[in-house]
Amino acid sequence: MLLENPDNAVHADFSVPARLPQDEGARLAALQGYCVLDTLPDKTCDQITELARSLFGVEISLVSLVDEERQWFKSRAGLPAHETPRSMSFCAHAILSGGSLVVLDAQQDSRFRGNPLVTGAPRIRFYAGAPLVSSQGHALGTLCLIDPHPRQRFGPAEVARLEQLAAMVMERLEQLRNRGYTDHVTGLPNRARLMEVLRTRPHARGAAGLPCAALGVDICSREYLFDMVKALGWDYAEAFLVQVSRALCEALGGQPVYRVTTTTFVFLDESTTAQRQEHIANVRQQFVQALEIHGIPHQLDIAIGVLPAVDDIAGSDVVRSLLTVIDVGREEGVCPRQFESIHAENQRHAFWLLSALPMAFNASNELSLHYQPKVRLRDGSCVGAEALIRWVHPVMGNISPAIFIALAEKTAQIRQITAWVVRHAVAQVAAWQARGLAVPIAINTSARDFESDDILRLLAAQLKQHAVSPGLIEIEFTESSMASNPEGVRQRLESLRELGVKVAIDDFGSGFCNLSYLKSIPADIMKIDRSFIRSLEEDQADQVIVPSIIHLAHQLGFCVVAEGVESERTARILHHLGCDIAQGYAIARPMPADELEQWLGMEP
Incomplete structure (x- = not known):
């Protein structure tokens, strides 16, 4: 057993990826040879992880296989994720130890205290991992225990029991491999x-x-x-x-x-x-x-x-x-x-970006918010701004949000992005509020943000912490958020409005919109997608569709915002059609907070 004492080594205050094992090439080849990656769950492995979770009194137990750029869970008890990047993996450290790895309190361990899995869900404090060692001596992964509460002790007897369970897992993996070259479900070669x-x-x-x-x-x-x-x-x-x-x-x-x-x-x-x-x-x-x-x-x-x-x-x-x-x-x-x-x-670049993003959350100057003003068309007055995240990597430079947001939306990392934006946007509104200026700020969300109540709890906590008026925050959601669970999303939107926050339907018309949803959506604002606005001056179809959307929105009680307004003539047309608010390059590009203050004519 290797019981980690963080005082024995000096590390920077962020997540430290594990070094590669000396036998990495042979180890990965051995792992591939077991033919278990990306396969359906195995009942025997599931029984062992459930037993481990119960026996040791932890919230999470995993059979974790450390692949080239990820750790994939053959079995998981208490954790919904199927995999996480190897750069975040505790198990990637465990396979280096030559024995079991025990971390009694990850927040006190300089290698792990900044790890996104420690600072965010599942908020790991205690970790214990027993390596899964092949007959050739390659550590393929671990049977690991995870809990959000630290421990004072995890003694030799407990380590021995964990290693016995890991040996059972390894024996099961050997059985699965020994089925040979035939897929046991279909009977096809594997x-x-x-x-x-x-x-x-x-x-x-x-x-x-x-x-x-x-x-x-x-x-x-x-x-x-x-x-x-x-x-x-x-x-x-x-x-x-x-x-x-x-x-x-x-x-x-x-x-x-x-x-x-x-x-x-x-x-x-x-x-x-x-x-x-x-x-x-x-x-x-x-x-x-x-x-x-x-x-x-x-x-x-x-x-x-x-x-x-x-x-x-x-x-x-x-x-x-x-x-x-x-x-x-x-x-x-x-x-x-x-x-x-x-x-x-492109695939390697995408994986690199997703692996680098957690580090950006902990860096002091990689991520920032820019703000794009929105103006009332009837008088040109500013009625707020939309918060837009920007990422400047120290090596890659500016990384387009169109790239990293699209990638993050395929993973749970989009929730971390939303949480980061919420915290920093509310703090900025509070700073302006303290100077006597009320600037409503809109925050984008994704469909994944409405799979739980996390965003509601976070927003409520941030508003209370910074004493910000809820009416100064607007949450934008897209039509696609309603697709899989319309009733659940509707209830969460209703809760946001009860909190006093405004709700906007973003990019309206860009996806499939069921009008039966629209009539019951608890929203205040409808934002017309830029695809209808961009060619409004010359496209006859858009000249028919946009007035219809504006009329429909007003009939349903929504304030109407047009995105992507790139010319003064387009703005005049929208004003003539009865659109309430405009946003786009014809008005102002997204800008840092200090430049927005100058744009608004605020006193320094």
């Missing part, structure tokens, strides 16, 4: 078998001298499958996967098909270009009609990625490249999508 084929196949040309291609078929999103599991159970999900795999094999005329992730299948194609296109067409045609499993139809949204020449890249990169291009194809709505080297570069 990813390990594909890797073996790629390693041993001769680098020879196929029919007509063409290189061997790899085609990946993702039969549905992972969220769709996990929602199925929650609604109908594991047995039904496995029956679904079996029937889908049979349909795919039928479409490909008996070619070997490998199941490489929970929802992704791969086949190698050495045929001509025309035959390859025929194979792709057959796969697409196979899933045009809904697939019925036990009387329930499933209209599958498949995605196909194409890697034109597998011999041009390392076998270990084949699956990674296919998963990348499949994601790109889904985002672009292109099927099939062919892999290009830029896709891998």
Whole structure:
């Protein structure tokens, strides 16, 4: 056991990523060889984590596998996340220790006190991790315990019990690996078998001298499958996967098909270009009609990625490249999508940004808020401003919000961004309020912010702490926030209004809006999306749509704001149409707080 004493070493006051193990290459290869990453949960592992949580009296227990750039949880009890970046991982430190790692109080440990998992959810204070060591001696990850309360002691007897449970987990992983090259659900060859084929196949040309291609078929999103599991159970999900795999094999005329992730299948194609296109067409045609499993139809949204020449890249990169291009194809709505080297570069850059973002929250000068004024069209007076986050990285320089916000919205990090903006925007409003100036500030939110009451609690606490009038804060939400849980979002918006905060529907018209939602949304303001405003001067369709939106909004009692006003003529047209407020470059660009003060004519 290695019981960490933070006084034994000196570290800067931020999260310190673990160094790489000396056997990192072999360790990652061993981890891949177990074929458990991104697989469905295992009941035996789940039983062990639940037992560990109960036995040691902690809130969270995990079977954590430390991958190249993430830690992925094969089993998790008490934690909703499936994975976190390796840069934040306690377990990445644990696999270096040569034994179990115990951190009695993370806030007192200089390596961890600034870790986003300590300063934010799940607010780790106590951690204990026993390495999962393969028969070849490689530490693949840990069985770990996590709790938001520190401990005074975690003695040798407790460590020994934790290590016994870790040995049970490792034995289970060995059993899973020893199933060999066959996927136990579908009966198809698995990813390990594909890797073996790629390693041993001769680098020879196929029919007509063409290189061997790899085609990946993702039969549905992972969220769709996990929602199925929650609604109908594991047995039904496995029956679904079996029937889908049979349909795919039928479409490909008996070619070997490998199941490489929970929802992704791969086949190698050495045929001509025309035959390859025929194979792709057959796969697409196979899933045009809904697939019925036990009387329930499933209209599958498949995605196909194409890697034109597998011999041009390392076998270990084949699956990674296919998963990348499949994601790109889904985002672009292109099927099939062919892999290009830029896709891998973009994926690495995206992962780098997401890994660097937690550090930015703890830095003093990387993140800042700029404010874009909003003016009343009838008299030109300023009625407030929208708070917009900016990120200046010390190496990469200015990073566009369009890039890092879009990436963060795919993860729980968007909630951290919203929380950061709320704290700093309310503090700025308080500073202005103390100088006798009331400047209403609008704060953007994402759909993920309305999955819990966190934003409501945070906003209430910040308003109370800074003694800010709630009417000076406006929360903007988009139509997409209503999509998955309209009633839950409606109730949280109502709670915000009860707090005294104003609520605005942002980017109205940019997504699918159900008018039945609109009539019951507890909002004060409707912001027309800039896509309708940008070409208002010359686009006849926009000249019909915008007046209709303004009339509808006024009839429902909303104040109307037009975004993206980039010319004085557009502003005059909007005023003529009855729009209340305008925002855009024709009025002012986003600016730091001190420049906004000058723009408003405030005394220094």
